[in-house]
Amino acid sequence: MRFEAIIGHEKIGAKLRAGVQNGRVAHAQLFNGPEGSGTLALALAYARYLHCQEPTPQDACGTCISCKQYDSLQHPDLHWSFPFFKKESSDQSTTQPFQNAWRERVLADPYFGLEEWLSAIGADKKQLFISVQEALELNRKLGLKSFQGGWKVLILWLPETMRVDTANKMLKLIEEPTQNTVMLFVSEQASQLLATIRSRVQMIQVARLSDEQAAVGMHQRYGIDEDQAEQRAHVTEGNIAAAMRMQHAGGAEVERDLFIAWMRSCYAQETPAVVALADDFAKPGREAMKRFLLYALHMVRQCIVGNYGAQSLVRLTVPERKFAEKFAPFIHHGNAIEIQQLLENAHHDIAGNVNGKLVFLDLSARVSLLLRKPA
Secondary structure: OOHHHOOOOHHHHHHHHHHHHOOOOOOEEEEEOOOOOOHHHHHHHHHHHHHOOOOOOOOOOOOOHHHHHHHOOOOOOEEEEOOEOOOOOOOOOOOHHHHHHHHHHHHHOOOOOHHHHHHHOOOOOOOOEEOHHHHHHHHHHHHOOOOOOOOEEEEEEOHHHEOHHHHHHHHHHHHOOOOOEEEEEEEOOHHHOOHHHHOOOEEEEOOOOOHHHHHHHHHHHHOOOHHHHHHHHHHOOOOHHHHHHHHOOOOHHHHHHHHHHHHHHHHHOOHHHHHHHHHHHHOOOHHHHHHHHHHHHHHHHHHHHHHOOOHHHOOOOHHHHHHHHHHHHHOOOOOHHHHHHHHHHHHHHHHOOOOHHHHHHHHHHHHHHHHOOOO
């Protein structure tokens, strides 16, 4: 990944390159931006630029030994860390067993989200994290001399999945960096990081792509038809990862159908149907349950937007819009805030490992009453 291949964010790229050219490279930097905005792509292009032996003012050269190593993500001074789960066959809880899968995923396309990574490692029913052992291993790696005599670069994806004890270990590494070490943290929710970490890194805020930028990028990068790219970009609010998920017919349709069936059953107060849907909700695992609840929040908010007549701001596919036109009147000022709060609480409970079926059944009973609440 070079800067020229990044969708949008030309100003951020120019600022990063200028810092390298002027010798102003912070040892700890945090790329924070929503899923599909290109944070990982930016960090990777920046790392390549740091290691490039013949960089130009505009980009890495693409032809030197370091650039060739980056083409296969095999540069010896580039280190990766990311959320994972401990394999039963592994003695230590580190990313080592997943490094090859990670390289393949990034090489395939750096515009991906947690859902694609879960699928790549077959972890749909597992909760991912970054362990203390991983932090200690990173400390060891970064304490060694660089192989090629230049920068040692760590790219750590989704640092918000670090546990508190892990974050404290990383904090020590940030406060006492080894020579010629650059740590690039790539986050989607920097607010979830320890305040002590946020205060010790250089923040690089990456805004979401505009619908136009995302559409043009998808057309040029993936060859998607212009009209279809515009529709995908509009529905996903410029989220390249989500747009490509839709393009490949991933889990979006499953979530949509489950949400529609759920809302109909809740309103009709069909308890047997709700109980049956609880199995569909819990079966895929914790991360899938969390994604569905976020999708439900999205649908509720879009109904609110539609109710206030801002149809140009509604981000829904054609099937979703058809359902929302009939469902939106049941989401109003008398229940909208309460429904949103219930969904957010349910998401928090699932993240805390509460039984998914129980959460869903309790949520359904409460939503059922609120849907019948007068405006």
